[in-house]
Amino acid sequence: MSMYVFKDKQRKIKFYAKDATKENRDIRFYCPNPYCDAHMYICGVDGLSAAYFSANRQNHPHINGCSYGSPNNFNASEYxxxxxxxxxxxxxxxTPSQSTIRKETPGPHKTGDPTKKPFRTIRQVYDMCKSFDPADTYSGVEIGQMIVDDRSEYMYPKGVFRKRIIEGQAKGQFYNSIKKEITISAPIKSRKYSFVLNAQGA
Known part of the structure; x- marks a missing residue:
């Protein structure tokens, strides 16, 4: 599932689901992954939900490991x-749910449509990020500035210094029970960086 595809095999002409019409339903588009030859088609252009692209033809699926072929439940119309x-x-x-932190002077906050749900899990934000190109923006923020993955690696030439969603894999001994640490490498293909997650107070 993806919110964008390419019209041409060379991946030069980007096309967004929000701009698609019913007339585009039978047109084959190209997966954003240049190594994947999946045939992408527009879905959901009937107005009942947000439109998106999917490789829904049995004979032309995504290649194994293609990030655009992974299960993705992001529906733009719900958020x-x-x-x-x-x-x-x-x-x-x-922030632990049982504790409430109040600020002395509340900062400005964004208001939105009360009929739509907020993001409540990392998975929801992850699915949103994987639906767009890293150079695209969501609520004014570049996708690549929210997630570190194979697509956005070029945005982090010297390291990752702020909170980001990290897509990585286990490196060596996944869990150190003595130090209570988990080590992963990211992005998945280059394994350029190592991240160590440890339990608080360990």
């Missing part, structure tokens, strides 16, 4: 983009 704030979402996810 209010104007109310999304990446930093606030990450902060809320890392």
């Amino acid at each position: 209010d983009e104007n109310a999304f704030d990446f930093e606030n979402v990450l902060e809320a996810l890392m």
Whole structure:
């Protein structure tokens, strides 16, 4: 599933699902992954839900490991983009639910459509990020500035210094029970960086 594809095999002409019409339903588009020859078609242009692209032809699926072929439940029509704030979402996810932190002077916050749901899990934000090109923006923030993966690696030539969603794999001994640490390498293809996650207080 993807919110964009390419019209040409050379991947020069980008085409977004939001710009598609019913007339585009039988047109074959190209997967954003230049190594994947999946035949992408527009879905959901009937107005009942947000349009998206999918490789829904049995004989032309995504190659194994293609990030655009992974299960993705992101539906743009269910979320209010104007109310999304990446930093606030990450902060809320890392704050224990039983404690409430109040600021002396509340900062400005975004308001949005109350009929649409907010992002509540890392998976929801991850699926959103994987649906767009890293150079695209969501609520004014570049996708590549929210997720570190094979596509956005070029945006991090010297390291990752702020909170980001990291797509990586286990490196060597995945879990060190003595240090209570988990080590992963990212991005998946280059394994350029190593990240160590440890339990608080360890």
